Amino acid sequence: MTEHVTALAEATQQASPEAPAAHRRKHLVEKARAVVLGVGFPLLLVVLWDRAVAITGTRLVPSPHDVAVMMYDFSFGGIYDDAFSATILTHIWKSMTRVYGGFFLAALIGIPLGLMIGRIKLLRQLLDPTINLLRPIPVTAWLPLSMIFFGLGPNAAIFLVFLGAFYPILLNTIFGVRSVDPRLFEAAAMLGCKGSAMFREVVFPASLPAIFNGLRIAHGFAWILIVVGEMTGVPTGLGSVIMDGRTLSRTDLVVTGMIVIGMCGFITDRIIVVISNRVLSWSPQHHG
Amino acid sequence: MAEGAKRTLLAVRGVTKRFPVGDGEIEALARIDLAIDSGEFVCLIGASGCGKSTLLRIIAGFEEPTTGEVSTHGKPITGPGSDRGMVFQDYALFPWMTVNRNIGFGPRQRGLPRAEIAAIADEFVRLVGLERFADRYPNQLSGGMKQRVAIARVLANDANILLMDEPFGALDALTREQLQRELLQIWARTKVTVVFVTHSVEEAVLLSDRILVMSAGPGRIESDIAIDLPRPRDVSSPEFNAVRRDVARRLTSHLAPRALELAGG
Numbered sequence: 447m448t449e450h451v452t453a454l455a456e457a458t459q460q461a462s463p464e465a466p467a468a469h470r471r472k473h474l475v476e477k478a479r480a481v482v483l484g485v486g487f488p489l490l491l492v493v494l495w496d497r498a499v500a501i502t503g504t505r506l507v508p509s510p511h512d513v514a515v516m517m518y519d520f521s522f523g524g525i526y527d528d529a530f531s532a533t534i535l536t537h538i539w540k541s542m543t544r545v546y547g548g549f550f551l552a553a554l555i556g557i558p559l560g561l562m563i564g565r566i567k568l569l570r571q572l573l574d575p576t577i578n579l580l581r582p583i584p585v586t587a588w589l590p591l592s593m594i595f596f597g598l599g600p601n602a603a604i605f606l607v608f609l610g611a612f613y614p615i616l617l618n619t620i621f622g623v624r625s626v627d628p629r630l631f632e633a634a635a636m637l638g639c640k641g642s643a644m645f646r647e648v649v650f651p652a653s654l655p656a657i658f659n660g661l662r663i664a665h666g667f668a669w670i671l672i673v674v675g676e677m678t679g680v681p682t683g684l685g686s687v688i689m690d691g692r693t694l695s696r697t698d699l700v701v702t703g704m705i706v707i708g709m710c711g712f713i714t715d716r717i718i719v720v721i722s723n724r725v726l727s728w729s730p731q732h733h734g
Numbered sequence: 735m736a737e738g739a740k741r742t743l744l745a746v747r748g749v750t751k752r753f754p755v756g757d758g759e760i761e762a763l764a765r766i767d768l769a770i771d772s773g774e775f776v777c778l779i780g781a782s783g784c785g786k787s788t789l790l791r792i793i794a795g796f797e798e799p800t801t802g803e804v805s806t807h808g809k810p811i812t813g814p815g816s817d818r819g820m821v822f823q824d825y826a827l828f829p830w831m832t833v834n835r836n837i838g839f840g841p842r843q844r845g846l847p848r849a850e851i852a853a854i855a856d857e858f859v860r861l862v863g864l865e866r867f868a869d870r871y872p873n874q875l876s877g878g879m880k881q882r883v884a885i886a887r888v889l890a891n892d893a894n895i896l897l898m899d900e901p902f903g904a905l906d907a908l909t910r911e912q913l914q915r916e917l918l919q920i921w922a923r924t925k926v927t928v929v930f931v932t933h934s935v936e937e938a939v940l941l942s943d944r945i946l947v948m949s950a951g952p953g954r955i956e957s958d959i960a961i962d963l964p965r966p967r968d969v970s971s972p973e974f975n976a977v978r979r980d981v982a983r984r985l986t987s988h989l990a991p992r993a994l995e996l997a998g999g
Contacts, residue, residue: 629826632796636814637891638843647843651830728830730873 508698516698517705530687530699538710540683541672544600548607548675549668556612556664557657560619561649577616585610585667586674593678603675603683610671611664618660622653655729658722665718669711684710743772743927744793744895748802751788751953761952762788765802768946768955772894775921775928777938777945779985785953786931787899793929794820794897806895816840819888821898825880827872833883834859834868840891858886861920878909885917889924896921898930902937914940918965935982939974940967947984957984 492510499509508516519525523532563569585606596602626649634648650657676685684707691699746768752759763785770776778786791797793804795814803810806817827836838855846854859868862882872880881901888896902910918941921928932938938945942961949956959981967974 627824627826629822629824630828632794632814632820633822633826633828633887634839636794636796636816636818636820637840637887638816639839643843647839648828651828654830728871728873730829 506697508701512698513701513705516696516702520699520702520706530690533682534706537682537684537687538706540600540680541676541685541707542710544603544675544683545607545668545672547600547604548609548671549611549665551604551608552611552615552664552668553661556615556660557619557650560616560657561623561645561653563616564620564623564653565645565649577613581613581617585671589674589678598679600680602678603672603680603685606675606678607668607671610667614663614667615657615660618656618663619653622656622660623649625656626652655726658718658726662715662718662722665715666711669707669714673707741772742769743774743806744768744770744929745805745808746789746793746802747805749789749792749799749804750801751785751792751797752800763792763799764952764954766953766955770927770929772927773925774944775942776930777942778929778931778948779933779935779938779945779981780948780953780956781933781950781985783953784948784950786948788953789948790820790897790899790929790931793895794818796820816844816891817893818895818897819891819893821881821884821888821896821901823900823903825872825877825884827880827883827887829872832869832871833864833875836872836883837886837890839887844891854890858890861889861923862886862916876909877905878913881905881913882916885920889920889926894926896926896928896930898928900931900933903932910937917941935978935985936969939963939978939981940969945981947981959984 496510499507515525519531521532521534525531563573588606588609589602592602592605596605630648630652631644634644639647672683673685673688676683677689680686684703688700688703688707691697691703746766749763749766750761751763752761766789778789780786788797792799793811795804795811795818805811811818828839831839834855837858838851841851841854856868859865862885864879864882864886867875867879872883875883884901885896902913905913914937917928920926928941930938930941939961945959945961946955947957947959948954961977963973963977
């Protein structure tokens with residue numbers, strides 16, 4: 447691989463002496479600029495935040511330093527030594543069980559249902575109006591009912607995450623099936639593929655690019671909804687940490703919880719992107 | 735071919751096709767009667783809208799005829815089947831499968847043992863000369879290679895009738911010639927029956943034993959021409975050109991006779 451690149455670079459060099467060096471320099475400058483801008487802007491926001499807190503002298507909003515100290519204590523303990531010290535992993539773990547409980551449940555129901563609705567006209571006629579009626583209802587509006595259905599506890603949170611993740615997965619799967627080239631189904635049929643094999647071998651893989659889009663959107667919603675879900679009175683989880691921070695008027699704890707949720711959502715989203723790039727390497731529309 | 739010792743493999747009897755359009759109907763095919771012998775290479779030729787693709791899709795089982803029936807080996811067909819393999823102009827390969835898995839798709843559906851599937855796939859990868867590309871995905875292949883995969887995929891499934899819907903229409907001229915040669919070699923080796931839709935007179939004369947010239951409004955078979963030129967055929971020979979002129983004349987004479995008269999007068 448390296449040999450190829452060198453050989454190619456040499457070949458180009460002969461053709462026009464200064465071109466590759468200039469090209470490489472331009473590439474490096476481009477990359478450096480992306481990093482400086484991408485990292486610089488949030489740093490600038492932190493500085494503005496710090497100055498704004500200092501100038502106004504507010505005690506309602508914590509300074510970046512307060513939050514950094516809280517983050518350290520939340521992760522490793524040794525500063526405040528209270529109920530939140532060194533508990534970060536417990537809270538992350540609890541939240542993840544709820545986020546992924548709801549997310550995988552949504553995928554488990556949404557994908558097969560979407561494949562069938564996309565492919566079977568009768569099912570589409572039966573379910574499409576109902577889905578379109580239920581979909582615009584905000585997930586938060588289900589909160590009171592979910593507490594009646596599931597009581598105070600993690601199941602209500604899982605249910606809310608499920609609801610939020612379900613529609614993007616279902617609708618993207620249906621869209622994926624509907625937009626598959628019908629010739630592929632014809633080709634499969636003439637090669638002797640029918641019944642459930644058609645779903646497994648053709649409908650599902652052909653819809654995968656759209657399904658992954660749905661999973662990624664749903665996964666984002668799942669992390670957003672975890673705060674709402676954990677308002678339902680569970681003792682642990684990142685959402686409950688934020689709610690506790692609010693009750694105790696500890697805004698440094700609130701902001702710390704926000705940052706941890708943001709980081710978890712960001713990292714797991716990257717993991718989904720890596721997986722989908724792997725799985726969809728065949729797809730010409732997919733350049734991740 | 736002419737002695738009639740060959741068995742009729744594919745019979746089209748009284749097939750018509752009407753499509754609903756708005757409140758009315760369009761008559762795509764007037765009554766079509768047709769018998770194709772085993773091992774024959776038949777070209778359907780005609781202008782756009784003459785129903786040649788519709789007829790092919792009815793034979794494939796993708797569309798139902800409004801009246802009449804299609805039968806193979808004397809048995810009426812009821813839908814797509816692995817005895818009739820379609821090669822589409824836009825390939826219709828499964829983009830998430832490698833070349834090897836695309837070709838092994840039919841045998842996999844039949845539930846053959848793994849080793850046998852692999853052996854069949856390898857055999858047909860070799861038949862179309864794609865050994866070096868067996869593990870590539872379709873979007874990494876040229877149009878010509880994709881069409882080779884599509885042909886191999888159908889043959890690997892034991893199809894004895896190859897239905898080809900303008901299969902080389904999207905290819906450049908050089909690749910098209912190459913694939914025409916390869917298709918003839920494959921046809922000679924496997925003795926598969928081919929029904930080939932094209933709108934190129936030269937392609938039809940080069941490839942077929944028999945050319946069916948179709949005309950539109952509604953679609954019907956206007957003439958049925960046996961091509962007795964010896965193979966391999968030389969497109970630059972006077973005999974070839976004489977046949978080509980004859981077919982082209984018959985084709986244009988049903989195309990728009992009135993328009994031609996007007997232009998001529």
